[in-house]
Amino acid sequence: MPRPITIKLKRLPGGEDLPLPALATAQAAGADLRAAVTAEVTIQPGEIRVIPCGFAMAIPPGYEAQVRPRSGLASQHGLTLVNTPGTIDADYRGEVKVPLINLGRERFTVERGMRIAQMVIAAVPRVEYAEVDELDETARGKGGFGHTGKK
Numbered sequence: 001m002p003r004p005i006t007i008k009l010k011r012l013p014g015g016e017d018l019p020l021p022a023l024a025t026a027q028a029a030g031a032d033l034r035a036a037v038t039a040e041v042t043i044q045p046g047e048i049r050v051i052p053c054g055f056a057m058a059i060p061p062g063y064e065a066q067v068r069p070r071s072g073l074a075s076q077h078g079l080t081l082v083n084t085p086g087t088i089d090a091d092y093r094g095e096v097k098v099p100l101i102n103l104g105r106e107r108f109t110v111e112r113g114m115r116i117a118q119m120v121i122a123a124v125p126r127v128e129y130a131e132v133d134e135l136d137e138t139a140r141g142k143g144g145f146g147h148t149g150k151k
Contacts, residue, residue, distance in 0.1 A: 015036040034053060042109050056093055064087050066087060078108075079102055098117045
């Protein structure tokens with residue numbers, strides 16, 4: 001098993017009483033993010049609301065945090081993220097916030113401490129981009145947007 005990396009977390013005003021992100025089980029990939037709202041927030045169908053999580057963090061260079069929807073909220077209520085997965089870069093030090101959108105048919109109420117998303121820490125390789133005149137050929141070629149699997 002790979003050696004764990006350390007993500008430094010700093011509680012912010014409004015998040016003092018909430019659990020910090022942590023893996024719920026030994027094999028969990030993502031840590032739950034909780035709503036640090038001071039009052040209930042209702043999200044109408046089609047509406048986007050940015051929900052604070054009450055902490056900031058320091059991600060080591062070479063890593064990112066990916067913020068993803070919780071499958072239960074998505075499948076049962078149509079609640080997901082506007083940009084998924086959302087990326088938090090290693091040099092960001094502001095409050096972690098989750099941009100939720102309600103794609104369901106009913107309004108959804110976010111309550112304080114509710115688990116609203118999950119966060120996965122992932123390695124990001126450093127790459128260089130090189131302009132070339134031609135690209136190597138592949139069997140797929142230029143096909144995309146539903147192209148694979150069709151004859």
